[in-house]
Amino acid sequence: MSTQLFDLKGKVALITGGTHGLGQAMATGLGNAGATLIINGASSQEKLDKAVKHYQSLGIAAHGYLFDVTNEALVIENITKIESEVGAIDILVNNAGIIKRTPLEDMEVADFEQVLKVDLVSPFIMSKHVVKGMIARKSGKIINICSMMSELGRNTVAAYAAAKGGLKMLTRNMATEWAKHNIQINGIGPGYFATTQTAPIRVDGHPFNDFIVGRTPAGRWGDPDDLQGAAIFLASEASKFVNGQIVYVDGGILATIGKPANEN
Numbered sequence: 001m002s003t004q005l006f007d008l009k010g011k012v013a014l015i016t017g018g019t020h021g022l023g024q025a026m027a028t029g030l031g032n033a034g035a036t037l038i039i040n041g042a043s044s045q046e047k048l049d050k051a052v053k054h055y056q057s058l059g060i061a062a063h064g065y066l067f068d069v070t071n072e073a074l075v076i077e078n079i080t081k082i083e084s085e086v087g088a089i090d091i092l093v094n095n096a097g098i099i100k101r102t103p104l105e106d107m108e109v110a111d112f113e114q115v116l117k118v119d120l121v122s123p124f125i126m127s128k129h130v131v132k133g134m135i136a137r138k139s140g141k142i143i144n145i146c147s148m149m150s151e152l153g154r155n156t157v158a159a160y161a162a163a164k165g166g167l168k169m170l171t172r173n174m175a176t177e178w179a180k181h182n183i184q185i186n187g188i189g190p191g192y193f194a195t196t197q198t199a200p201i202r203v204d205g206h207p208f209n210d211f212i213v214g215r216t217p218a219g220r221w222g223d224p225d226d227l228q229g230a231a232i233f234l235a236s237e238a239s240k241f242v243n244g245q246i247v248y249v250d251g252g253i254l255a256t257i258g259k260p261a262n263e264n
Helices: 021-032 043-056 072-085 109-137 156-181 207-217 224-235
Strands: 012-016 036-041 062-067 091-092 140-145 182-190 246-249
Touching: 012 109, 012 182, 021 036, 021 043, 021 091, 021 140, 021 224, 036 043, 043 062, 043 207, 062 072, 091 109, 091 224, 109 140, 109 156, 109 182, 140 156, 140 224, 156 182, 182 224, 224 246
Parallel strands: 012 036, 012 091, 036 062, 091 140, 140 182, 182 246
Antiparallel strands: none
16 A cells, blocks of 8 residues: 555656756656656657666656746647657656856846846746646646755845745645646755755865765765655645645755854
């Protein structure tokens, strides 16, 4: 019975930004739990094809669709194609995102708006058009990828924090409006993870590496695979009465104010 709660066989999961990084890790978890993957990317067909082949090499059924999640017309067109060519979308993971590290007083309005468009508006667009089928079927899962910046600020990431804070509240409001249709909408807030992007600073003696390891109660950076359990839980029947929640996978950072510099 317990394993059946987490079984995703027969489910179709659409993951935006699932060609690399944390999105790829979460998609792999869903695929290993039995879901057929729909991988969305926007940068290039070559990168998308490479990602799909990677999933298939793991024995996971995967399909790729190249489109810009901020373009509503393209979103509608591709959701229609996916449902026709693969099947109804049971699970939507809104993972696509960008960050621009600029001091707030120096940031261009266009850059601020772009971050909001990708990180906040696109989950609204995707969810708006995927949820219609879920409502008709009286079943569905939406997982919005939030951030610790949904709760905390940090220098140079104001636009990102504004978007991710907004996404937290959008998640709660989606649950408020759609839970009555047996749809569960929740979020995952990753902490600091060991990815190719963070590799240059994840070395002993680097000030930021030492800060993260010291600030995290678990005493380490997260491994991307650490996100798989939360993704599977929120995508499965195991979370059928969980709604409007953000699960922070951060090694305990948000649980503590930290420790004094003189404390081991």
